[in-house]
Amino acid sequence: MRVLPNVSINANSRLALSAAICAAVVCAQANLVHAAAINVALANHSTTTTTTNANNSTIDPVTYTPMHVTIPVAPGQTYDAADTTDTGTTWNSLQSVSTVPATNTSGANVNVLYQQNLPLVDSSGAITAATLNVSEILPNNKGDAIHTGQQTAAGTDGLVPNPGSTAAGTGANNGWGTSGSAQQELMGNEFIANGSAEGMIFTLDGLTAGTYNVFVYGGGTTDGQGATFTLDPSNVPAGGTAAVATNSDTSNLYHSVFDSSGTNPTPEKGLSWNMLTATVGASGILTFSATASETTGAVKPAVNGFQIDAVAGVATPEPASLGVLAIGGLALLARRRKA
Numbered sequence: 001m002r003v004l005p006n007v008s009i010n011a012n013s014r015l016a017l018s019a020a021i022c023a024a025v026v027c028a029q030a031n032l033v034h035a036a037a038i039n040v041a042l043a044n045h046s047t048t049t050t051t052t053n054a055n056n057s058t059i060d061p062v063t064y065t066p067m068h069v070t071i072p073v074a075p076g077q078t079y080d081a082a083d084t085t086d087t088g089t090t091w092n093s094l095q096s097v098s099t100v101p102a103t104n105t106s107g108a109n110v111n112v113l114y115q116q117n118l119p120l121v122d123s124s125g126a127i128t129a130a131t132l133n134v135s136e137i138l139p140n141n142k143g144d145a146i147h148t149g150q151q152t153a154a155g156t157d158g159l160v161p162n163p164g165s166t167a168a169g170t171g172a173n174n175g176w177g178t179s180g181s182a183q184q185e186l187m188g189n190e191f192i193a194n195g196s197a198e199g200m201i202f203t204l205d206g207l208t209a210g211t212y213n214v215f216v217y218g219g220g221t222t223d224g225q226g227a228t229f230t231l232d233p234s235n236v237p238a239g240g241t242a243a244v245a246t247n248s249d250t251s252n253l254y255h256s257v258f259d260s261s262g263t264n265p266t267p268e269k270g271l272s273w274n275m276l277t278a279t280v281g282a283s284g285i286l287t288f289s290a291t292a293s294e295t296t297g298a299v300k301p302a303v304n305g306f307q308i309d310a311v312a313g314v315a316t317p318e319p320a321s322l323g324v325l326a327i328g329g330l331a332l333l334a335r336r337r338k339a
Contacts, residue, residue, distance in 0.1 A: 036086055036087075036088045036123040036124045036126070036309075037083055037086040037088060037122065037123045037307045037308060037309035038092070038120050038121075038122050038123065038128065038130055038204075038307065038309075039071075039081070039090065039091040039092065039122075039123050039305070039306075039307045040066075040091065040092050040094060040120070040132065040202075040305050040306050040307070041069065041092070041093045041094070041189070041304070041305040042093075042094050042096070042148075042189060042190055042191040042304060042305050043067070043093045043094060043095055043096075044148045044149070044150040044188075044189035044190075045095045045096075045148065046095055046096045046097065046098040046147070046148060047062060047064070047095045047096070047098070048097070048098055048099060049061070049062045049097050049099050051099055056101075056112060056113055057101035057102045057104065057112045058099075058101055058102045059097070059099055059101050059112050059113065059114060061113045061114055061115055061116040061133075062097055062114070062115055062116075063115070063116055063117045063118065064095075064115075064118065065118075065119055066092040066118055066119075066120070067092075067093040067095075068090055068091070068092060068093065068121060068125065069090075069091050069093045070089045070090055070091070071089050071091055072089065073087075073089060081215065081217075081257055081273075081307060082215045082217075082257050082269070082273045082275070082307070083213070083215050083307045085309065086123050086307070086309055087123075088122065088124045088125075089123065090121060090123050090124060090125040091123070092118075092120050092121060092132075094115070094118065094132075094134070096114075096145075096146050096147060096148050097114040097115060097145070097146070098145055098147070099114075099145060100143055100144065100145045101136070101138060101144075101145070102143060103142065103143035104138045104139065104140055104141065104142055104143065105140070105141065106140060107140050108140060109137055109138065109139050109140070110138050111135045111136070111137060111138070111201055112135055112136045112138050113133060113134075113135045114134050114135060114136060114146065115132070115133060115134040116133045117131045117132075117133070118131055118132040118134075119131055120132055120204075123307075128206070129206040129207075130204055130205065130206040130207055131204070131205050131206055132202065132203070132204055132205075133201075133202075133203040133205070134146075134200065134201070134202055134203075135200065135201040135203070136193070136198065136199070136200060136201075137193075137198055137199035137200065137291065138198060139195070139197045139198060142194075142195060142197075142198065144193075144194030144195055144198060145194060146191050146192070146193060146194070146200060147191070147192055147194060148189060148190065148191060148192065149189065149190045149191075149192045149302060150188060150189050150221075189304065190218070190219070190220055190221075190302040190303055190304045191302065191303050192220055192221070192225075192300050192301070192302045193290075193292075193300050193301050193302075194300065195300060196292050196298040196299055196300050197292075198291075198300070198301070199227075199289055199290055199291035199292070199301055200289065200290045200301070200303060201287065201289045201290075202287070202288055202289075202306065203286070203287040204285070204308065205284055205285050206284050207285070207286055207308075208280070208284065208310070209280050209281055209282055209284065210280055210310055210311070211237065211277065211278070211279055211280075211310070211311040212277070212278050212279075212280060212286065212308050212310055212311060213275055213276075213277055213278075213308070213309045213311055214229075214231075214275065214276040214277070214278050214286070214288065214306060214307070214308050215273060215274075215275050215306060215307040215308075215309070216229040216244070216246065216273060216274055216276065216288075216290075216303070216306045217246065217257070217272060217273045217303070217304040217305050217306060218246035218247055218272070218273075218290065218293065218301070218302055218303050219246065219247045219254045219271075219302065219304060220247065220253075220299075220301075220302030221253075221302070222299060223249065223250055223251055223253055223299075224247065224248055224249060224250040224251075224293070224294035224299045225247060225253075225294070225299050225301070225302045226245060226246035226248055226254075226293040226301070226302060227245070227246055227247075227290040227291065227293050227301040227302060227303050228243055228244070228248075228290070228291050228293045228301070229244055229245070229246070229274065229276060229288055229289070229290050230242055230243040230288060230289050230290075230291070231243070231276055231278050231288050232286075232287035232288065232289075234281065234283075234285075234287075235278040235279055235280065235285075235286055235287060235288070236278070237277060237278070237279045240277055240278075240279075241276060243276075244274035244275065244276055245270070245274065245293040246270065246271065246272060246273060246274050247271060247272060247293060247294075247302075248293040248294045249271070249294075250294055254271035254272040256272055257272055257273050272304075276288070277311070278308075286308065290303045
């Protein structure tokens, strides 16, 4: 067995090593793309597109800059949604695409890409490297578009999500925001698939490798109309949860992220919102689907929006960071040999 000689490191070498390590750490921190969460709200507005892409069920995917809206913070709190660690209030507000694809006759589900490369800002309004694609899950013999729903009160701007007042809603469908009211509704609008067997796929690209909390919101226009949100297998951490559901209660509607106090989101988890933990690899891609959460009553899935927030302290350094550390180590070895 070969025994390596003892190597003593003088003050200059220690300084160089420290500088290399610090550079690697700084680089790794710089590569955490988002100092804040990325928030996406799905608006009650539609845009049209041409139908010239025959390879995508006659849908030509649109690329546009989403409108940016501000959701007020919860009364007496510093957060505006279920993600209580993020104090930003800016949301990317997406329109749906109203073009109907050609009928799917493939004999299996197909994914129709509607929106591609949508640039996203973070919750502070800062530009990020992240982009978003939105697709529809289209079953065999179907030719339906994703459409929009609205739960905000008549006369209000349905584009702007709104937690509303602190007074709880009343009535048989009390989810702290009854149908037609704006009470405490985090997001009064949603994308709705046009059939109970259909769904949506959201793919984010340009993320830094690491671990993210994914907050998902789904409360539609009828009892039990939410969604089952499922991570792509590549994004499920070891031993982690692949899917969660919202608003699967067949006798109630849940529109608010908050409880009846108007300030506490915790008791409502699993009703209007839920959370997944996802891992993002070197590809920088995070994908999840939304399908029906209530399967006994042919209820169509609905999605109000989502947030992604990097989990502090667990992001993976980029190769560039590791390279800096390696170069520092090689430099020290070279100095030792010359000595």
